Each structure stands twice: as C-alpha cells, then as structure tokens.
Amino acid sequence: xxxxxxxxxxxxxxxxxxAGEMAIFGVGLSMLAGHFAKxxxxxxxxxxxxxxxYGATPVGGLPWGIEDNRISANATSFTHCIxxxxxxxxxxxxxxxxxxxxxxxxYGNVNTTGLWEEPANPAYLPPKTRLSGSGGAPEITCxxxxxxxxxxxxxxxxxxxxxxxxxxxxxxxxxxRARYNFHGGGPALxxxxxxxxxxxxxxxxxxxxxxxxxxxxxxxxxxTGWDLKVAPDVQLVPEPSPRELExxxxxxxxxxxxxxx
Amino acid sequence: xxxKLLSMQEAVAQYTWDGMQYAHGASLSVGPxxxxxxxxxxxxxxxxxxxxxxxxxxxxxxxxxAGAVDRVETAFSGLEVYGFPYGLRRAVESGRTxxxxxSNLNFSLRLLAGAMNxxxxxxxxxxxxxxxxxxAFSPEEYPCDKKIPEVMDPFTGKTxxxxxxxxxxxAAIHVTMADPDGNAIMLGxxxxxxxxxxxxxxxxxxxxxxxxxxxxxxxxxxVRIPDVVVDAVVYWPLGVWPxxxxxxxxxxxxxxxxxxxxxxxxxxxDEYKQxxxxxYHTIDEYLAVIGKGKINKLQDTATWHLMDPYRKWxxxxxxxxxxxDGR
Numbered sequence: 001x002x003x004x005x006x007x008x009x010x011x012x013x014x015x016x017x018x019a020g021e022m023a024i025f026g027v028g029l030s031m032l033a034g035h036f037a038k039x040x041x042x043x044x045x046x047x048x049x050x051x052x053x054y055g056a057t058p059v060g061g062l063p064w065g066i067e068d069n070r071i072s073a074n075a076t077s078f079t080h081c082i083x084x085x086x087x088x089x090x091x092x093x094x095x096x097x098x099x100x101x102x103x104x105x106x107y108g109n110v111n112t113t114g115l116w117e118e119p120a121n122p123a124y125l126p127p128k129t130r131l132s133g134s135g136g137a138p139e140i141t142c143x144x145x146x147x148x149x150x151x152x153x154x155x156x157x158x159x160x161x162x163x164x165x166x167x168x169x170x171x172x173x174x175x176x177r178a179r180y181n182f183h184g185g186g187p188a189l190x191x192x193x194x195x196x197x198x199x200x201x202x203x204x205x206x207x208x209x210x211x212x213x214x215x216x217x218x219x220x221x222x223x224t225g226w227d228l229k230v231a232p233d234v235q236l237v238p239e240p241s242p243r244e245l246e247x248x249x250x251x252x253x254x255x256x257x258x259x260x261x
Numbered sequence: 262x263x264x265k266l267l268s269m270q271e272a273v274a275q276y277t278w279d280g281m282q283y284a285h286g287a288s289l290s291v292g293p294x295x296x297x298x299x300x301x302x303x304x305x306x307x308x309x310x311x312x313x314x315x316x317x318x319x320x321x322x323x324x325x326x327a328g329a330v331d332r333v334e335t336a337f338s339g340l341e342v343y344g345f346p347y348g349l350r351r352a353v354e355s356g357r358t359x360x361x362x363x364s365n366l367n368f369s370l371r372l373l374a375g376a377m378n379x380x381x382x383x384x385x386x387x388x389x390x391x392x393x394x395x396x397a398f399s400p401e402e403y404p405c406d407k408k409i410p411e412v413m414d415p416f417t418g419k420t421x422x423x424x425x426x427x428x429x430x431x432a433a434i435h436v437t438m439a440d441p442d443g444n445a446i447m448l449g450x451x452x453x454x455x456x457x458x459x460x461x462x463x464x465x466x467x468x469x470x471x472x473x474x475x476x477x478x479x480x481x482x483x484v485r486i487p488d489v490v491v492d493a494v495v496y497w498p499l500g501v502w503p504x505x506x507x508x509x510x511x512x513x514x515x516x517x518x519x520x521x522x523x524x525x526x527x528x529x530x531d532e533y534k535q536x537x538x539x540x541y542h543t544i545d546e547y548l549a550v551i552g553k554g555k556i557n558k559l560q561d562t563a564t565w566h567l568m569d570p571y572r573k574w575x576x577x578x579x580x581x582x583x584x585x586d587g588r
Contacts, residue, residue: 001327024383028341040267050293051450051452052450053450053454059563060563063342064291064341064343064505064512065290065342065343066289066341067291067293067449068291068292068505069512069563070563072564073562073563073564074563078449079450080369080451080452080455081365081366081369081452082370082453084450085369086369086370089366089386090366090385091385099529109390122401123400123401123403124396124400124401125356126359127354129350130338130349130353130360131339132337132338133335133338133360133362133457134337134362134365134387135336135364136336136365136366138365138390139364139365139386141386142386144408162393164352164391165391166362166390166391166392168390179389180389181419181420182386183385185575206467250305
C-alpha cells in the first residue's frame with residue numbers, strides 16, 4: 001500500500017482518540033490527526049480549538065491556523081481563550097489533546113521555545129534559534145486527562161534533555177510532576193514518523209512500544225538521542241487500512257502529509 | 262457628542278509614542294489583528310516599544326524587523342502553518358529584542374487580572390517548566406521566583422502559582438464592525454480581545470466596516486466591546502491583510518510568505534516598507550496596493566454567510582467621510 005510516514009503517524013495518533021471524548025487539537029498536523037479520527041471512528045467527539053471554535057470541521061484542507069477561516073466556516077459556537085483553553089482544558093475537563101514538538105526528551109518534556117548554544121547556562125541569553133513559543137500546549141500538557149505528542153522522528157529532536165521546557169511532561173521522571181498539583185495525568189504516548197513510545201511505569205521514561213511496517217527497531221534507536229529502551233512486548237503497528245487512508249486524505253485535502261517522507 | 266472616528270494617521274499619531282507599552286491583536290496568529298495600525302506605526306517611526314503581543318502574527322514580525330521593539334511579552338510567536346516569523350527571529354536571535362514567554366491561557370489571565378484590577382491571579386497550568394524558571398526580563402536569576410511565583414493558598418494551605426496583571430498603555434484591537442461611537446462586533450473567536458479591551462488604559466479599534474448603531478441595538482448580546490471602553494475608531498477595510506478576517510476575507514497565502522521572507526534582512530524590510538507601507542496614504546490607495554483581483558479572490562471566503570445578518574447596516578465610505586468631516 002502506498003502511504004507516507006507522516007500519514008502513518010497521523011493515523012497512529014488518530015487511533016488513540018475515542019468516540020465521545022472531549023478533545024483539543026493543536027495547529028498543523030495535530031489537527032489533521034484529530035479530524036481524521038473524528039471522521040473515521042471517534043464519532044461524537046466534542047472537539048474544540050483553544051480559541052473557542054466549537055463544532056467545526058475544516059473545509060478546503062489544513063487550516064492555516066486554529067482561527068483560520070477554513071475552520072471558522074461551519075462552527076456552532078465561537079467563544080474565547082479563557083473559555084476554551086481555560087474552562088474546558090485548564091480546568092481538567094478535557095479528555096485528550098494532541099500537541100507537536102520541536103524537541104522532546106525521554107520524560108516527555110517538550111520544547112517549542114528556542115534552541116541555545118549553552119542551554120545549561122544559568123543566565124538566560126538570547127537563543128541561537130527562536131522557535132514559536134508554547135502557545136496553549138502547556139494548558140494541554142498540564143491539564144488534559146491524557147495527551148499525545150506527535151513529531152517527526154529525528155535524532156536532533158529526540159534528545160536526552162530539552163534546551164527549555166515549554167510544556168512539562170514527567171519533568172525529571174518518576175513522580176516529579178506530582179508536586180505541581182496539575183489536573184492532568186501527563187503524556188500518554190509519543191507518536192512519530194517511525195513508531196510509538198509510551199512511559200514505563202514508575203520511572204515514566206518513554207520506551208519503544210510500537211514500530212511500523214515502514215520502519216524498524218534499529219532505525220528508531222539510531223534516530224533517538226537517548227538510549228531508547230525497547231518494551232518486552234513491542235509490537236508491529238498495523239498498517240493504515242484503505243478506509244483509514246481514504247478518511248485521512250479526505251481531511252488532508254491539500255496533501256500536507258504527502259509532501260515528503 | 263462627537264463620534265470617535267479618526268483617520269489611521271491621526272490615531273497612530275495621537276495614541277502611540279516611543280517607549281510605550283503597546284498591545285495589539287489578542288487574536289491568534291493568522292487571525293484578525295490590527296495589522297494596518299502596525300504598518301502605520303512603522304511609517305511614523307515608533308521605537309523602543311514594549312509590546313504585549315498575543316499572538317504576534319505579521320504585525321509583531323514587521324515591528325521587530327523595523328527595529329522598533331525592545332521587549333515583547335507573548336505566548337506564541339509563530340505564524341502557525343505559515344512558519345516562523347523571520348523579522349522577529351532576526352531581532353530576538355541578535356539580542357535586539359527580548360521575549361518573555363508565557364502560556365496562552367496565562368497571557369489571557371494576566372489581561373483578565375489587569376482588567377479586574379487584581380493584584381495577581383492564580384494559574385492552574387503553564388508553570389513547573391522553564392516558563393516559570395527562566396525570565397528574559399531577569400536573565401541572571403535562575404531559577405526565577407518572581408515571574409510566576411509560588412504562594413500559599415490561604416484556603417487549602419497548598420502551594421499555588423500566581424501571575425502578574427498586564428495593563429498596556431494602549432491596545433489597538435481589530436474588530437469586524439464598529440459603530441461610530443465604538444460599539445463593536447467581532448466575528449470568529451474573540452480570543453482575548455474582550456479582556457484586552459478592559460485591561461488597556463486606552464483602546465483604539467481598527468474596523469473592517471462601520472455600521473449604524475441600529476445594528477448594535479439589534480444584536481446587543483454580540484457587542485462584546487461597548488463604546489464606554491473605546492477611545493477611537495479607525496475605519497480601515499482589509500486592515501488585517503495578509504491575515505484573515507472571519508466573515509470577510511481569507512488569509513493571502515502568497516503575501517503571507519512573501520512578507521515573511523522580506524523580513525529576513527534589513528534590505529528586504531526596506532523594500533517591503535517602500536512597496537507596502539510608504540506607497541499609500543488613503544484607503545483607496547491601500548486597496549489599490551493589494552489589487553482588485555486579489556481582493557476579489559480573498560473575499561471569496563467560506564465564512565461569507567456569517568455577515569448576512571449585518572449587511573443592511575453597513576455604512577458607505579461617503580457616509581463615513583461625512584461623519585468624520587462633521588466632527
């Protein structure tokens with residue numbers, strides 16, 4: 001079957017969204033994965049954007065932003081940040097979210113703020129590369145009951161320690177997160193272009209639990225910047241079904257996921 | 262009682278100054294922001310700004326590329342699917358502009374705290390991370406305990422993180438339509454424009470359309486910005502371009518990329534300024550710069566139906582000019 005690694009990633013992430021859930025999807029590929037799920041199997045999900053677009057299905061392809069006209073065209077309600085990101089997400093009410101990441105470490109901490117020459121320097125100097133900032137991802141990571149991190153699997157992205165924690169995962173591992181009284185339980189899984197990782201109980205270190213027909217355990221280990229452990233019951237993730245691909249491509253009308261990979 | 266209509270040039274001259282705390286947008290990055298107001302600030306050469314920018318979009322990209330910004334407080338500085346803003350990047354990576362980061366909700370809560378005149382506001386997310394421990398405004402302090410400090414919750418005895426209020430000197434807020442007194446309706450999500458309009462000391466509205474007050478009397482529930490918090494109203498159609506204004510026009514894909522690429526270098530910025538800022542003075546000239554063909558294409562939006570209830574109250578440019586002359 002002919003599909004890209006990005007499409008496999010979006011489908012694998014979408015499979016983790018279930019019918020009837022309240023769900024929030026970030027900008028870009030997360031939104032495609034979420035709306036694929038909504039169309040394919042997660043019927044009756046209550047999805048919203050952090051700006052408060054409710055009940056909408058994108059038209060004409062991937063929206064350019066979470067407040068773009070492509071998603072504002074058929075909403076049932078428009079509200080605002082304190083409502084959607086605050087009362088629905090930060091309050092702990094939202095079941096599941098999907099976020100992206102520029103850098104991810106083994107405890108699922110995410111950096112989308114910047115890259116530094118000397119990240120460990122106690123003085124906060126200008127970044128070598130300014131990224132986009134966190135947006136509403138900290139609300140999703142602190143407060144959604146569970147969430148999915150989606151990212152292209154590259155060694156420079158999957159690092160031992162992120163340069164900056166924009167959105168907290170399990171912090172230094174174990175129960176480090178507990179002292180902050182967050183409403184949310186932490187990252188449930190990381191879905192990449194090569195496979196799936198889930199936290200090991202107790203340590204909360206992410207380990208490999210799934211690989212694709214298009215990848216291998218060796219390839220995933222080679223492209224991970226920490227010594228990635230492999231779960232004893234690691235599984236081969238089923239390929240996209242024809243119906244899944246059809247539904248994904250109906251959402252991804254402009255072919256964002258077919259561009260490369 | 263005179264109406265609050267002002268020309269763009271007058272509004273920027275009267276309500277902005279060097280070194281001010283300026284807030285814009287409070288919409289999302291490719292959404293309805295007061296981009297035309299930012300263009301006029303660049304034309305008038307404003308500098309040393311402290312910008313409260315949620316979320317930056319092309320306006321902050323442009324102001325940073327112009328070297329006009331010392332400090333930024335933000336939660337998101339990307340252009341969403343359009344990529345990273347190169348003008349902002351250049352300013353931040355060189356150390357010219359420093360950026361203090363918060364989460365999206367915490368930025369909104371800071372505006373709410375400003376609007377409510379609260380001393381501080383509790384946070385339930387966006388701490389326990391470098392957003393708490395790293396401060397661009399206190400760069401030597403690590404871990405920083407001033408930015409999102411921990412206090413004791415007097416009711417439970419548990420620790421609680423708190424945020425400081427934001428009270429910008431002036432906010433330039435884009436709205437879909439305003440009446441001549443400053444009652445405004447926003448189509449699409451309002452993001453933080455409601456809180457910002459109460460947090461700022463002065464508020465200037467940039468409106469795509471001016472409508473008769475009868476429209477507001479028909480839909481008072483939808484008037485989330487009432488005239489009492491508004492100081493001036495600027496009529497500027499297509500004022501969000503190249504970003505989108507819900508109900509009226511889509512984002513201009515070609516110009517979004519073109520503009521951002523121009524911001525990469527000082528030369529690119531100069532050329533952009535000459536072509537797309539210095540080249541117009543009037544609304545008609547501005548629209549001519551965008552081009553009739555392009556405008557028709559952008560107005561072919563899937564959100565057009567959202568405007569249906571309001572069309573009968575839209576005032577013509579002749580009527581607006583008359584109101585402005587009558588002041």
